[in-house]
Amino acid sequence: MSTLIFRTVAPFLTALMLLFSVFVLLRGHNEPGGGFIGGLIAVSALAIYGIAFGVAAMRRAIVLHPLTIAGIGLVASTLAGLVSLAAGVPFMTGLWIEPSFAGVTVPLSTVTLFDIGVYLVVIGGIGSIAMTLEEEGDL
Amino acid sequence: MADALTGTGLTMLALLLPFVGALLAPLAVRAFGGAAAWVLALLPLGAFAILSRHLGAVSEGQALTAGFDWIPSLGVRFSILIDGLSLTFALLVTGIGALIVLYAGGYLKGHPHLGRFLSFLFLFMGAMLGLVLSDSFLMLFVYWELTSIASFLLIGFDHTRTAARRAALQALVVTGAGGLLLLAGLLVIQAITGVSELSALAAMGSVLRDSPLYLAALLLVLGGAFTKSAQFPFHVWLPNAMEAPTPVSAYLHSATMVKAGVYLLMRLNPVMGQTPEWQMLLPLFGGVTLLAGALMALAETDLKRMLAYTTMASLGLLVLLTGLGTPHAVEAAVLYLVAHSLFKGTLFMVAGIIDHEAGTRDVTRLGGLGRAMPITFVAGGLAALSMMGLPPAFGFLAKEKTYYALTGGGLFVTILLVVVIIGNALMGAVGLLVGVRPFIGAPVKTPKHAHEGPPLLWLGPLLLAVKGVAIAIAAAVTHQMMTTPMASAVAGEARPVTISLLPHLGLPLLLSLVTVALAIAMFLTATRLRAAITSPMDALGWGPDRGFDQMIAGVLRFASALTRRLQPGRLDAYMTAGFVLLAALLLLTPALNGEWPNAPVFPADIPWDELAIFAIALCGLIAVVLAPNRLTAIVSLGIQGFAVAVIFLLYGAPDLAFTQFMIETLSVVILALVMTRLDLSPSDHRPLRQLLPDAALAGLVGFGFTIVLLKVTSVPFDPALSTFFAQFSKTIAHGANIVNVIIVDFRGTDTLGEIAVVMATGLAVLALLRLRGGSERRLADNDPDAAEAVETAPLQGRGV
Incomplete structure (x- = not known):
């Protein structure tokens, strides 16, 4: 699989797909997309990188252990739910603030944090499975 | 009948104190060593003092209740009931408990795990105290099982020995199983009467006794009581529990825990007693237990095992008397229970001191210790006196009452009388053997040079033994404060106890004399009697103890056979089973209900692009089936999946399509990776006889899903949810993408x-x-x- 063309294209493809996955994640609330789909796209991106350069390179590229990423995601999602509790409303109630940065209004919410958590868990969880399998496979 | 309790907080604190002790014990032992016992004994003493405050109200015949909601949604309360019965038990548990803590401090002085031991002991004390004071059924059960667990930990304290581990496990299995029976019994009682508290049960007696489920409830409750109180044939665990250090035997396995079953029977006597079943079953099991225990006690030579079997016999006597339920029998049971707790606790501790100081517990290797251990001798002698039922010990009152209860009845009662006389005589003989024999006669050389133990050791037994005489001499006070309220609680009506040490000429006194004469005769011929009992038992070779091992082995064999059958470790077998079930579920449901969907109508004008997508999906499927190797099949499955995703897209579900695309991609990648890991051969060479059933199964599951989908889509669409989400996803959740809003917000x-x-x-x-x-x-x-x-x-x- 590790042809020259593939290895040349793979980093760009991965970078583009990762960027796209973040885009899909963030636009998810109003357009098709969201944390789950975004996470899956990101995993596919990582898989391409892994197939081209090997799992060791992929592990170096993402710095953290995939399950650490998943763990961070799970904590983020849980925190998003707990923030509501601290604000005196039932667990997981969405809270929104809309601060403006230099004239641009950016809606921020616990729901977004939650979705980012989902995104990270999917990357970490599925990524870990793929990497562990790929580590010793010869695909 | 039940009055509100005053000083609830303090009483609840008394319930908590032993658990505080369980937490503090290891720390205290680390700080003060064996002397920590003096400090720790203050905790049960404190609980004793707090509970004593209720003596006044209880002696006036009041039953006090208190509590708070525990699990309101299930209607479970944390409630306590203090009446004559529970207060007497609570005072025994805390009073003897304080002495046992002292004794344990001396007995295990310098043991590396003394702290742990005391912690377990306190845990048990808290559980037992909670058990006898519980008013709510569930609380009673929880504490009941907690005593079993504490007993397990204490018996297995010396966990490096196989015998101790086996004994601990046996006790846990037998009493734990009994606890489950008890739970079932209590639930049945609750279902019959609709009440879940003992104090409220008092008024429901006739409802309970007239219910068709009465016998079921009775048998279940008896299952709990008989296992805990070591009734034949569930007694096996009690003699084996002697593997525990002696303080445990003195406390749990004579004075307190084994009495929990008797407590339960006494507690239920007013509501479940006085029926033919009750008056038949209890005296029957009690009588057999009494006789078997007393005989086996004489057959043993180990002091502790002798005492264990007499404990079993005494429990039999208590069950027998509770079962009879006549006024005299109830009084006798109450008197005997108090007497037994005092003298048996003492004798166990005496046996422990002998073991500790002389180095052996074998009665045939002991003698003439009286000179070296005078205080222990006094304690043992007084306890033996009580066990034989001689004045001025409290046991005398109990035996007089017992004979009052058993004379002048019909044939059944007369048979019981004979059994009780023989049992009492045997127990009296064993009492002499344990409490007196080691101290008299010619000195025998013992493994250790015997001398009197430290105060920590002899204080407990001496106080208990003296108390056993003092409460008999001050019988009027004892009756007023303790036995009358207790007997009244057991009888369910006022039952003043008046018996005193003054001799009452009559048949009971004569029977007492016969018993004592028999006991002395048996004591003198103990060696020959022992041989006479052991030889037939050896010849038989099989007993409930062996039976327990066989049962456990049988259960294990059955379990492993079943596991091998259900879990053969073949993934294909699991998958086949799963898919067969799935197919059955999908197809049998419409078949049994006669709800097959109508045949679908194919629309005439499908656009060519959609037709093309369907064709691609179909090609993918055919390719899966015909693929020459597994990898090709996996990729072909991907083709089919992508086609389905496109269909989703065409029909307006972009999120679903999006997800499907990603899932298909990753599925292919991961499945392919798994294939390389599994070392499967590249292609599938199942023979036709395996292929065909698998293909049929796959077809059936697919067909089943088609049926379900057709059926579901033929039902008119209920738009309530869609409308709700469409209406509120923007206003409540600030999102236009309903799918995502559902995922991250609504759900x-x-x-x-x-x-x-x-x-x-x-x-x-x-x-x-x-x-x-x-x-x-x-x-x-x-x-x-x-x-x-x-x-x-x-x-x-x-x-x-």
């Missing part, structure tokens, strides 16, 4: 659970694949082709 908690599952799956896969050492081989074991695959393609050595 966010579900999603949180799901991502936790994703995380756990990632961890599990990592753990499974990281298993080293022959993991490849083990994975390959699941593959039907593995044998030939291994032959044709030897495993390649792979690095970590």
Whole structure:
């Protein structure tokens, strides 16, 4: 699989797909997309990188252990739910603030944090499975 | 009948104090060593003092209750009941408990795990105290099982010895199983009467006794009581429990825990007693237990085992008397229970001191210790006196009452009388053997040079033994404060106890004299009697103790056979079973209900682009089936999946399509990776006889899903949910994408659970694949082709 063309294209493809996955994640609330789909796209991106350069390179590229990423995601999602509790409303109630940065209004919410958590868990969880399998496979 | 309790907070504190002791004991022992016992004994003493405050009200015949809601949604309360019965038990538990803590401090002085031991002991004390004071059924059950667990920990304290571990497990299995029976019994009682508290049960007696479920409730409750109180044939665990250090035997297995069953029977006597079943079953089991226990006690030579069997006999006597339920019998049971707790606790501690100081517990190797251990001798002698039922000990009152209860009845009662006389005589003989025999006669050389133990050791037994005489001399006070309220609680009506040490000429006194004469005769001929009892038992060779081992072995064999059958370790078998069930579910449901869907109508004008997509999906499927090797099949499955995703897209579900695309991609990648890991042969060579059933099964499942889908879509669409989400997703959740809003907001908690599952799956896969050492081989074991695959393609050595 590790042809020259593939290895040349793979980093760009991965970078583009990762960027796209973040885009899909963030636009998810109003357009098709969201944390789950975004996470899956990101995993596919990582898989391409892994197939081209090997799992060791992929592990170096993402710095953290995939399950650490998943763990961070799970904590983020849980925190998003707990923030509501601290604000005196039932667990997981969405809270929104809309601060403006230099004239641009950016809606921020616990729901977004939650979705980012989902995104990270999917990357970490599925990524870990793929990497562990790929580590010793010869695909 | 029940009055509100004053000083609830303080009484609840008394319930808590032993558990505080359980936490503090290891720390205290670390700080003060064996002397910590003096400090720790203050806790049960404190509880004793707090509970004593209720003596006044209880002696006036009041039953006090208090409590608070525990699990309001289930209607469960944390409630306590203090009346004559429970208060007497509570005072015995805390009073003797304080002395036992002292004794344990001396007995295990310098033991590296003294702190742990005392902690377990306090845990038990708290459980037992809670058990006798519980008003609510559930609380009673929880404390009941907690005593079993504490007993398990204490019997197995010396956990490096196999015998101790076996005894601990046996006690836990027998009493734990009994506890479950008790729970069932209590639930049945609750279902019959609709009340869940003992104090409220008092008024429901006739409802309970007239119910068709009465016998079921009775048998279940008896199952709990008989296992706990070591009635034949559930007694096996009690003699074996002598593996525990002696303080445990003196406390749990004579004075308190084994009495829990008797407590329960006494507690239920007013509501469940006085029926033919009750008056038949209890005296029957009690009588057999009394006789068997007393005989086996004489057959033993180990002081502790002798005492254990007499405890069993005494419990039999208590059950017998409770079962009779006549006024005299209830009084006798109450008197005997108090007397037994005092003298048996004493004798166990005396046996422990002898063991500790002389180095052996074998009665045939002991003698003439009286000069070296005068205080212990006094304690043992007084306790033996009480056990024989001689004045001025409290046991005398109990025996007089027992004979009052058993004279002048019909044939059944007269048979019981004979049994009780023989049992009492045997127990009296054993009392002499344990409490007096080691101290008199010619001195025998013992393994250790015997001398009197330290005060920590002899204080407990001496106080208990003296108390056993004092409460008999001050019988009027004892009756007023303790036995009358207790007997009244057991009888369910006022039952003044008046018996005193003054001799009452009559048949009971004569029977007492006969008993004592028999006891002395048996004591003098003990060696010959022992041989006479042991030889037939040896000849039989089988007993409930062996039976227990056989039962456990049988259960284990059955369990492993069943596991081998249900869990053969073949993935294909599991999958087949799963799919067969799925197919049955999908197809049998409409078949049994006669609800097949109507045949679908194919629309005439399907656009050519949609037709093309369907064609691609179909091609993908055909390719899967015809694929020459597994990898091709996996990729072809991907084609079919992508086609379905396009269909979703065409019909206006972009999120679904999007997800489907990603899932299909990753499925193909991961499945392909798994294939390379499994060392399967590249293609599928199942023979036709395996292929056809699998194909049929796959077809059935597919057909089933088609049926379900057709049926579901033929039902008129209920737009309530869609309308709700469409209406509110923007206003409540600030999102236009309904699917995403549902996932992260409306049903966010579900999603949180799901991502936790994703995380756990990632961890599990990592753990499974990281298993080293022959993991490849083990994975390959699941593959039907593995044998030939291994032959044709030897495993390649792979690095970590």
